[in-house]
Amino acid sequence: MGGMDDYQRKTSQQQHSPIRSKLKILLLVLSTNILSVYLFSGSSASFSLSKLSAPAGIHLWDSEALIRQLNSTESKLSLAHSQLSDLQNRLQSSNSLLETLLQELGGRDQSAAAGGADPDGWREELSGEAKLAVGPHKLPFGFTTNLDTDELYPSLGAACGRYRDELNRYMSYEVGGECPPDDVFAQRLMLKGCEPLPRRRCHPRSPKNYSGPVPYPASLWTIPPDTSISWHPYTCKNYTCLVNRGKAPGHYDCKDCFDLAGRERVRWLSDGDFLDYGIDAVLAMRPPGTVRIGLDIGGGSGTFAARMRERDVTVVTSTMNFDGPFNSFISSRGLLAMHVSVASRLPFFDGTLDIVHSMHVLSNWVPDAVLEFALFDIYRVLRPGGIFWLDHFFCFGTQLNATYVPMFDRIGFRKIRWNAGRKLDKGADKNEWYISALLEKPIT
Numbered sequence: 001m002g003g004m005d006d007y008q009r010k011t012s013q014q015q016h017s018p019i020r021s022k023l024k025i026l027l028l029v030l031s032t033n034i035l036s037v038y039l040f041s042g043s044s045a046s047f048s049l050s051k052l053s054a055p056a057g058i059h060l061w062d063s064e065a066l067i068r069q070l071n072s073t074e075s076k077l078s079l080a081h082s083q084l085s086d087l088q089n090r091l092q093s094s095n096s097l098l099e100t101l102l103q104e105l106g107g108r109d110q111s112a113a114a115g116g117a118d119p120d121g122w123r124e125e126l127s128g129e130a131k132l133a134v135g136p137h138k139l140p141f142g143f144t145t146n147l148d149t150d151e152l153y154p155s156l157g158a159a160c161g162r163y164r165d166e167l168n169r170y171m172s173y174e175v176g177g178e179c180p181p182d183d184v185f186a187q188r189l190m191l192k193g194c195e196p197l198p199r200r201r202c203h204p205r206s207p208k209n210y211s212g213p214v215p216y217p218a219s220l221w222t223i224p225p226d227t228s229i230s231w232h233p234y235t236c237k238n239y240t241c242l243v244n245r246g247k248a249p250g251h252y253d254c255k256d257c258f259d260l261a262g263r264e265r266v267r268w269l270s271d272g273d274f275l276d277y278g279i280d281a282v283l284a285m286r287p288p289g290t291v292r293i294g295l296d297i298g299g300g301s302g303t304f305a306a307r308m309r310e311r312d313v314t315v316v317t318s319t320m321n322f323d324g325p326f327n328s329f330i331s332s333r334g335l336l337a338m339h340v341s342v343a344s345r346l347p348f349f350d351g352t353l354d355i356v357h358s359m360h361v362l363s364n365w366v367p368d369a370v371l372e373f374a375l376f377d378i379y380r381v382l383r384p385g386g387i388f389w390l391d392h393f394f395c396f397g398t399q400l401n402a403t404y405v406p407m408f409d410r411i412g413f414r415k416i417r418w419n420a421g422r423k424l425d426k427g428a429d430k431n432e433w434y435i436s437a438l439l440e441k442p443i444t
């Protein structure tokens with residue numbers, strides 16, 4: 001995108017400018033020094049020339065002339081001496097000036113690296129609604145101890161500043177009017193790290209001829225009416241299309257997840273004792289009723305939460321709308337959907353969940369460092385004795401023992417169940433593996 005190029009150019013200029021000014025100052029100092037050396041050495045050079053040429057015109061018997069000559073030589077010498085010491089003094093002072101300048105520049109570089117050099121610069125370039133949404137805003141009652149500041153910065157993903165043009169575009173709408181049909185654009189911006197997105201003052205498009213939800217519990221296994229949502233962001237324009245997508249050619253995320261009469265209906269119902277664990281077997285590992293609340297990370301169309309709800313466990317499902325109304329579908333089923341990516345800090349307090357489940361989402365596409373932080377975050381939100389059900393974690397055979405087993409060991413979970421098995425759908429030669437595991441946060 002042109003905006004991105006523009007942005008990179010600007011940043012590289014900003015990065016170069018301190019070096020440029022440093023060079024300028026260096027050149028200035030050096031040229032001052034050279035100039036003074038030139039001036040002084042110039043005068044002494046003319047002096048030595050006269051000294052050398054003078055004796056040629058002197059006769060040995062003319063002692064008075066000789067003494068005069070000597071006298072003048074002596075005085076010239078002493079003049080030269082004082083000039084030299086003056087030169088030395090000047091050099092010393094310009095050296096210390098140079099030192100001070102370099103120290104100052106070093107200090108400025110350090111503070112720039114620490115973000116001290118105008119960390120809010122990008123905010124200044126925002127205009128209108130974007131500027132208003134991003135803040136900061138002075139608190140009406142001044143400093144408050146809860147915030148430890150007198151101004152409020154509304155939450156905003158760290159990378160939003162990197163995508164200023166997109167941010168400005170996202171924030172371009174009529175205040176109080178209808179939001180632009182930019183769901184796909186907005187989700188991409190989010191996934192690039194501008195998560196959370198800023199809040200907006202516009203109304204999302206409401207579906208034409210809206211139909212209310214199917215009553216619970218029938219809603220859990222009913223395909224919602226097409227008129228419950230707006231279809232503009234998706235390739236499919238109705239649920240029939242989405243349900244049939246599983247059988248149609250083409251690659252889609254969670255391709256058969258909308259087909260509630262298909263594979264979804266049997267997921268997690270039986271305990272395969274290998275990679276496929278059953279929900280009842282997992283719940284049976286804890287005293288009845290003590291697994292009550294949880295999270296399913298990247299839970300597709302919400303079937304894990306539906307099965308849990310049938311067992312009186314409340315599970316929040318985080319999911320992305322990758323060319324399908326996953327969030328809307330989950331909520332139509334009467335379940336809680338959360339539009340949060342795997343890169344985001346989980347919005348739960350420490351030690352609050354009984355169970356966290358994740359299938360197919362956390363795997364080797366996630367950068368190692370991001371994955372490790374995510375796993376520590378899962379550990380954080382689980383209560384002591386809470387269960388992390390890692391379901392079909394995907395990786396290559398070479399990564400299994402080299403990267404992932406040591407990583408899981410580092411987090412500090414206790415292994416209750418652990419299975420690693422070949423993934424054979426793309427052929428045995430691919431050396432693809434799955435890990436399924438039940439990991440417990442230790443009770444210390």
Ligand SMILES: *[C@@H]1O[C@H](CO)[C@@H](O)[C@H](O)[C@H]1NC(C)=O
Nearest residue numbers: 064065067068069071072075
């Ligand atoms: C040489 O210089 C001294 C002072 O430095 C002066 O007293 C003396 O008269 C001078 N002699 C001649 C010959 O100029």
Ligand SMILES: *[C@@H]1O[C@H](CO)[C@@H](O)[C@H](O)[C@H]1NC(C)=O
Nearest residue numbers: 207208209210211212225227
């Ligand atoms: C709106 O919904 C009602 C009832 O569900 C239906 O009778 C009507 O034809 C619909 N109108 C349009 C424009 O789809």
Ligand SMILES: *[C@@H]1O[C@H](CO)[C@@H](O)[C@H](O)[C@H]1NC(C)=O
Nearest residue numbers: 226235236237238239240241
């Ligand atoms: C659903 O959408 C498809 C195209 O995506 C269309 O061919 C089909 O007729 C639609 N079905 C219904 C019931 O609206």
Ligand SMILES: *[C@@H]1O[C@H](CO)[C@@H](O)[C@H](O)[C@H]1NC(C)=O
Nearest residue numbers: 396397398400401405420433
């Ligand atoms: C990983 O290590 C275990 C135990 O050392 C070993 O049994 C297994 O074959 C290894 N797996 C792979 C895929 O290398």
